[in-house]
Amino acid sequence: MDFSAIWMSFLLTVVVAASGHFLYSGYRVRSRVNSLRKMGLQMPPWNWLTGHLTFFRAELANYPPNVLISVVMKDIAQKYFASTEMFYLDLWPMLPPTLWVGNAAASIEVNKRLNTKPEVYKGLFQPMTGGPSLLDTNGQEWKYWRGLMSPGFAPGYVMSKASEFIDSGDVFCEVLEKRAREGDVFQLEVVSMRFTLESIIKIALNLDLGHQRKVHPVPKALLAIMPWTTVGNPFEKLHPIRPFIVAHYNRIINYHMVPELEKCYAEYMANPSSKASQSIFTLALAAHSKNFPDKAPKGKNQKVDRTFMDIALFQIRMLLIAGHDTTTSILVYAYHILHKHPEAMARMREEHTRVFGPDLSQTSSILRKKSSTLNNTPYTLGVIKETMRMFPPGGAFRAGSADVHLLDRNGTQYPTGGCHVSVAHHTIHYSPNVYSDPEIFKPERWLDSGVENGGWRPFERGPRNCMGQDVAMLQLKVVLVLTARKFNITPAYEEWDELEVTKRSSGRNWSIANWIGGKKRFEKRDVNGDRAYQAENGGARPALGYPCRVELINQ
Incomplete structure (x- = not known):
């Protein structure tokens, strides 16, 4: 028997079947978009072979290679679709056909009627979370875990944990003071991210990793996985070493995290009324125990509920991934935008002096005694909200439905069936x-009447909004109050270039922009003259990690 002939025949069959499936999928996508085009609905120039890839490639030539796609979409919407603030884009096979919604009123309808996360989210998030989490689940599974996690994000509980953020904020100040004494250029994103991850894990598991002073393996492993999970590259999963890299870092995370979760579990079971070990995890465990009386606390030797523990670990990893990106990027951009607007920085510093007094050494103790004092800093809140408006962390994708049509500003109906729907935060936030x-x-x-309903969405809205928004806002307020009067932070991109440390991201940039864009894009280093543009690197990150110098202010 000729096994080589059989093997070749098998391979040929697989290749033919895969090619046939690929071509049929492409035909279905193009047919759907063509039907929308014939209806006269808004979209760029389109053809059967490339869809909108040719158009998109030409647009991307004007941007750096790692630019955040939401930034490009905002400019496309303003340039070509300002009258409708809504258009279709066919980038198959990089992405399914997508209806981009940049209209605030239509985005509210999305929140009301479209709350199913698309399948693409599983491939994006599960390598980082280790399994299903609130980021990618739907239906009863999502609803159950949302209910379990909610008590840990109640405003009162979050404020009760303010001292944890203040402690981490003090360490962050120590790190910046050390950087100021050394006088070197450094990446602000890196030190800010360590603060954010350290403070999140404190309230999630009541665990101090000491990550700001010494890099801990868990955050390091989580960040190492991120470059291997991107939207817009259908071939990424075929990379031969990808599964081994992801599995390696998952083992590291589980090695350190599972014992900590088991410790928290045992402490809760031994003394469920204790406040000393209370955390997001134990609050979720308490809610779970009420739903399943047979899992209720019966003593410290009680058998571990392994199913709960596994999924809880996925959720804790989700908190670290989603939470660190928002707080880190907004904190860096707040320093950046305040450097560009010294009059706003001066006004914010005056507010801090008025509320906390001129002695900076007393700020932490004042906050610890009465964290609600932060509510007396409306201008600081305005700075944070305006920074989030101008540099939103991302957007939101939802699965469309044949039953749902959305209206543009002119009253034209846009079907969502057979498409993803993207609520385009950047487009909405810059809409005149x-x-x-804008x-x-x-x-x-933000000190006045506010904005049109649905017009500010860094945490999304509706039932699938970000649970951690109160955590992020508290982190940002605490850090700005502790640092704004102590330090001047100045971008240093030119110096960073001279040090020849301009390697893009991790050296791998498999984003949709790089797959479609041309060689000319590698010559671009700014967006509208700003080197600190939002880059695609596991989130909406400041380009090159925001190289800067920091100096202590003479008191």
Whole structure:
């Protein structure tokens, strides 16, 4: 028997079947988009062979290679679809056909009627979380775990943990002071991220990793997985070493995290009424025990509920991934935008002096005694909200439905069936129909009446909004209050270039932009003259990690 002939025949059959499936999928996608085109609905120039890939490639030539795609979409919407703030884009096979929604009113309808996460989210998030989490699940599974996790994000409970953020904030100040004494250029994103990850794990598991002073293996492993999970590259999963890299870092995370979860589990079972070990994890465990009386506390030797523990670990990893990106990027961009607007920095510093007094050494103790004092800093809140408006962390994808049509500004109906629907935060946040002077940094706009309903969405809205928004806002307020009067932070991109440390991200950039864009894009280093543009690197990160210098302010 000729086994080589049989093997070749088998391989040929697989290749033919896969090719046939690929071509049929492409035909279905192109047919759907063509039907929408014939209806006269808004979209760029399209053809059967490449869809909108040719158009998108030409647009991307004007940007750096790792630019955040939401930034490009915002510019496309303003340039070509300002009158509708809604259009279709066919980038198959990189992405399914997508309806991009940049209209605030239509985005509210999405929140009301489309709350199913698309399948693409599983491939994006599960390598990082280790399994299903609130980021990618739907239906009863999502609803159950959302209910379990909610008590740990109640405003009162979050505020009760303010001292944890203050402790981490003090260490963050120590790190910046050390950097100021050394006088070297460094990446602000790196030190900010360590603060964020350290403080999140404190309230998630009541665990101090000491990550700011010494790099801990868990956050390091989580960040190492991120470059291997991107949206827009259908061939990434075929990379021969990818599964081994992801499995390696997952083993590291589990090696350190599982014993900590088991310890928290045992402490809760031994004394469920104790406040000393209370955390997001134990609050979720308490809610789970109420739903399943046979799992209720019966003593410290009680058998571990392994199913709960596994999924709880996925959720804790989800908190670290989702939470660190938002707080880190907004904190860095707050320093960046305040450096560009010294009058806003001066006003914020004046507010801090008025509320906390001129003695900076007393700020931490004042916050510890009465964390609600932070509520007396409306301008600081305005700075944070305006930074989030101008540099939103991302957007939101939802699965479309044949039953749901969305209206653009002119009243035209856009079907969502057979498409993904993207709520385009950048487009909405820069819409002149929502904000006056949207390109201008104006923290004071948040001291007045606010904005059109649905017009501010860094945490999304509706039932699938971000549970951790109170955590992020508290982290940001605490850090700005502790640092704004102590330090001047100045971007140092030119110096970073001279040090020849301009390697892009981790050396791998498999984002949709790199797959479609041309060689000319590697010559671009800024977006609208700003080197600190939002880059695609596991989130909306400041380009090159925001190289900067920090100096102590003479008191």
